[in-house]
Amino acid sequence: MTTLHAQTQQHLRRIVEQIERLEDEKKALTDDIKDKYAEAKSTGFDAKALRKIISMRKQDTDTRTQEQAIIDVYMHALGMTPMEKVWSEAAE
Amino acid sequence: MTTLHAQTQQHLRRIVEQIERLEDEKKALTDDIKDKYAEAKSTGFDAKALRKIISMRKQDTDTRTQEQAIIDVYMHALGMTPMEKVWSEAAE
Amino acid sequence: MTTLHAQTQQHLRRIVEQIERLEDEKKALTDDIKDKYAEAKSTGFDAKALRKIISMRKQDTDTRTQEQAIIDVYMHALGMTPMEKVWSEAAE
Amino acid sequence: MTTLHAQTQQHLRRIVEQIERLEDEKKALTDDIKDKYAEAKSTGFDAKALRKIISMRKQDTDTRTQEQAIIDVYMHALGMTPMEKVWSEAAE
DNA sequence: CACTGGAAAATGCCGC
DNA sequence: GCGGCATTTTCCAGTG
Numbered sequence: 001m002t003t004l005h006a007q008t009q010q011h012l013r014r015i016v017e018q019i020e021r022l023e024d025e026k027k028a029l030t031d032d033i034k035d036k037y038a039e040a041k042s043t044g045f046d047a048k049a050l051r052k053i054i055s056m057r058k059q060d061t062d063t064r065t066q067e068q069a070i071i072d073v074y075m076h077a078l079g080m081t082p083m084e085k086v087w088s089e090a091a092e
Numbered sequence: 093m094t095t096l097h098a099q100t101q102q103h104l105r106r107i108v109e110q111i112e113r114l115e116d117e118k119k120a121l122t123d124d125i126k127d128k129y130a131e132a133k134s135t136g137f138d139a140k141a142l143r144k145i146i147s148m149r150k151q152d153t154d155t156r157t158q159e160q161a162i163i164d165v166y167m168h169a170l171g172m173t174p175m176e177k178v179w180s181e182a183a184e
Numbered sequence: 185m186t187t188l189h190a191q192t193q194q195h196l197r198r199i200v201e202q203i204e205r206l207e208d209e210k211k212a213l214t215d216d217i218k219d220k221y222a223e224a225k226s227t228g229f230d231a232k233a234l235r236k237i238i239s240m241r242k243q244d245t246d247t248r249t250q251e252q253a254i255i256d257v258y259m260h261a262l263g264m265t266p267m268e269k270v271w272s273e274a275a276e
Numbered sequence: 277m278t279t280l281h282a283q284t285q286q287h288l289r290r291i292v293e294q295i296e297r298l299e300d301e302k303k304a305l306t307d308d309i310k311d312k313y314a315e316a317k318s319t320g321f322d323a324k325a326l327r328k329i330i331s332m333r334k335q336d337t338d339t340r341t342q343e344q345a346i347i348d349v350y351m352h353a354l355g356m357t358p359m360e361k362v363w364s365e366a367a368e
Numbered sequence: 369c370a371c372t373g374g375a376a377a378a379t380g381c382c383g384c
Numbered sequence: 385g386c387g388g389c390a391t392t393t394t395c396c397a398g399t400g
Contacts, residue, residue: 002257009261015316016262019330022309029302033295034381040291046169048382051390052162054295070144077138078186094349101353107224108354111238114217121210122375125203126397132199139398146203147374170278214376222387233346235378237354254325262329306392327394 004012041047096104133139188196225231240248280288317323351358 002253004257004261011319012258012261012321015312015321015326016330016333019309019312019326020333022305022312023330023334026302026305026309029298029305033298033302036291036295036298043287045288045291046165049165049169050291050295052165054292054299055390056162057292057296058299070148073138073141073144077141094345096349096353103227104229104350104353107220107229107234108238108241111217111220111234112241114213114220115238115242118210118213118217121206121213125206125210128199128203128206135195137196137199142199142203143374146200146207149200149204150207230343230346230350232378233343233350236347237350237356239377241354241356251322251325254322255328258322258325258329262333264329264333324394331393 037047037050040050129139129142132142221231221234224234313323313326316326348358
């Protein structure tokens with residue numbers, strides 16, 4: 001069985017620690033979000049509806065981003081180069 | 093370590109076989125789909141654009157399905173019962 | 185905007201239909217598999233363990249062994265015990 | 277259609293803003309973690325093995341052992357090679 | 369052959 | 385406590 005050099009081993013430990021630290025922070029935020037929903041619910045809001053609203057707002061943003069991707073794909077499919085693309089946008 | 097009764101063991105084997113068989117069939121279909129895209133590409137179609145189109149068509153369907161889900165959630169949030177829901181739909 | 189020739193357009197439609205049909209069949213199989221797991225569970229089997237088993241069976245032994253060797257080295261470097269090591273694969 | 281009181285409406289907006297802010301922070305952390313893995317990979321570590329290690333470290337040993345016991349029984353019933361065997365080959 | 373994006377699988381959570 | 389659902393994570397094909 002192979003063994004890592006002392007230095008590499010040390011490096012590995014640092015990486016693992018860093019990632020685990022970041023994941024802890026991430027989990028804390030996940031919990032905070034959960035708390036917010038619970039709080040909202042206890043104030044009389046419907047948590048599920050709230051989630052739906054927030055997810056819709058996010059999708060709106062994502063959609064806008066993706067719309068350009070679709071346009072790019074179709075333009076490519078029609079043989080238009082990025083250069084023409086710039087022009088067609090400028091001409092609108 | 094525990095051992096399964098002969099009958100249970102047999103049952104387990106059957107289940108595993110069945111699932112693996114279904115997964116094989118599923119994989120075959122996945123390959124068929126891949127072939128279709130390759131075929132389309134070789135006929136001059138842009139595969140990526142094709143995928144986009146099909147994914148959009150699927151999303152349209154999903155959206156319609158989800159729209160009702162959203163309505164349900166909001167109706168619930170507003171305290172409307174399923175019974176009222178039926179009525180509101182009938183009244184459109 | 186470019187327009188497809190009638191014939192090409194027809195061809196495109198056929199392709200889209202075929203792919204969507206294949207995807208429907210694929211989805212049906214996915215549902216069948218889900219049913220099998222549910223059925224197994226209701227007969228007393230542990231669905232999660234079942235999934236793990238099936239996933240293991242479809243893995244190439246050599247690949248798995250190689251990957252485990254790397255994990256082994258990392259675990260050793262981090263001072264993790266053999267006991268944890270033995271169960272690692274199953275615990276995913 | 278029901279309308280929210282001005283005050284309630286204001287409250288709703290605050291909640292949505294807070295949640296969206298938390299989700300932004302969470303996403304930033306997700307990206308940081310991804311970066312860490314990429315960095316580790318570019319230093320010569322096996323990212324997949326790294327992920328597995330970290331996932332193992334965060335699991336409860338008792339739970340893991342129990343689940344493995346079930347898998348063990350199933351493997352035996354199916355005539356699969358016990359994990360220990362694989363490990364003795366890969367280790368040392 | 370490494371990277372990226374998209375599909376599939378696994379996990380965890382919420383409601384009954 | 386279980387089933388359904390949403391999120392997260394993993395995997396894999398396609399691309400440069």
